[in-house]
Amino acid sequence: MAEIAFEEQVAAYRRELLLHCYRLLGSLTDAEDVLQETLLAAWRGLDGFEGRASLRSWLYRIATNRCLNALRDRGRRVPPEPKPPFEPPPPSRHGDVPWLQPYPDTLLVPDAAPGPEARCTAREAVELAFVAALQRLPPRQAAALVLCDVLGYPLGEAAPMLDATPAAVKGLLQRARATLGRQPSDAGQTSGAGQASVPERELVRRFADAFTAGDVDTLVTLLTDDAWLAMPPAPHEYHGVAAIAAFLRASTAWSADLPVLLVPTRANGQPAFTCRLGGQPAGVIVLTLSGERVRGITRFLVLDEDSLSRFEPRC
Numbered sequence: 001m002a003e004i005a006f007e008e009q010v011a012a013y014r015r016e017l018l019l020h021c022y023r024l025l026g027s028l029t030d031a032e033d034v035l036q037e038t039l040l041a042a043w044r045g046l047d048g049f050e051g052r053a054s055l056r057s058w059l060y061r062i063a064t065n066r067c068l069n070a071l072r073d074r075g076r077r078v079p080p081e082p083k084p085p086f087e088p089p090p091p092s093r094h095g096d097v098p099w100l101q102p103y104p105d106t107l108l109v110p111d112a113a114p115g116p117e118a119r120c121t122a123r124e125a126v127e128l129a130f131v132a133a134l135q136r137l138p139p140r141q142a143a144a145l146v147l148c149d150v151l152g153y154p155l156g157e158a159a160p161m162l163d164a165t166p167a168a169v170k171g172l173l174q175r176a177r178a179t180l181g182r183q184p185s186d187a188g189q190t191s192g193a194g195q196a197s198v199p200e201r202e203l204v205r206r207f208a209d210a211f212t213a214g215d216v217d218t219l220v221t222l223l224t225d226d227a228w229l230a231m232p233p234a235p236h237e238y239h240g241v242a243a244i245a246a247f248l249r250a251s252t253a254w255s256a257d258l259p260v261l262l263v264p265t266r267a268n269g270q271p272a273f274t275c276r277l278g279g280q281p282a283g284v285i286v287l288t289l290s291g292e293r294v295r296g297i298t299r300f301l302v303l304d305e306d307s308l309s310r311f312e313p314r315c
Helices: 002-011 014-025 028-044 055-073 128-135 139-150 155-161 166-182 198-213 216-221 241-254 305-309
Strands: 223-231 234-239 260-267 270-277 280-290 293-300
Touching (some): 014 028, 014 055, 014 128, 028 055, 055 155, 128 139, 128 293, 139 155, 198 260, 198 270, 198 280, 198 293, 216 223, 216 241, 223 241, 234 241, 260 280, 280 305
Parallel strands (some): 223 293
Antiparallel strands (some): 270 280, 280 293
């Protein structure tokens, strides 16, 4: 009976805790593992929970520290670099967050009543660019930023979650904000996790038609001048229309005889597709939009059926 009561108590927080772990870890796979560790630790420590903080805050404290422990003890679990089946052109640069994974919009829930300290909107706080930027911060700075600027916890409440003083958390937060303020953002203007606008739907449809047909000439007309293409966990990135076009031409030449199927979905509050090539799983493509153009293409090389199915509509 106690286990049933515990499950009922924490059920309302499962999804937001999963999203919290994902923001800090950048990997849905790792976030799910740490969430299970969090719930097990909470169950074992339930007798010691004396109600001095809300149940939600207590769970966030456990989840935050489990994420920090995972990063300290395991480090970033970098997946093996995939080898392309064709000779790609030289990349513009190499990405530094190869463990980044997409997050299905079907798992999103609004952060429950973010406090007045929150600085990030729900849309901004789940976009790929923001999650990637968090991965580049020292873990405790990232945790302070998420607790205070995303969830809206004041310093006095965030401090015990990080086993720190309010002054120490303030320092972590200031350094995190300063670093993010200096980083160029890859985020365009998307419509967020809600209903897509008519222009967005038309742009996404045109992208899908051109991509499916292997029509690189049309694809590049949809891009902004500063567009980029990334393919986690492969580190290769292509920046600028010419570089992206060169990669797409090499890729489509190799796959010319294989039928391409794109199924519309959403990930990280952004328009996305699952991709199958010759009937086999070939990844999840997430688009970053800017106005009526595509600014970013992130093609996650998800190659197993179970991972891909999480993004596909249920019948």
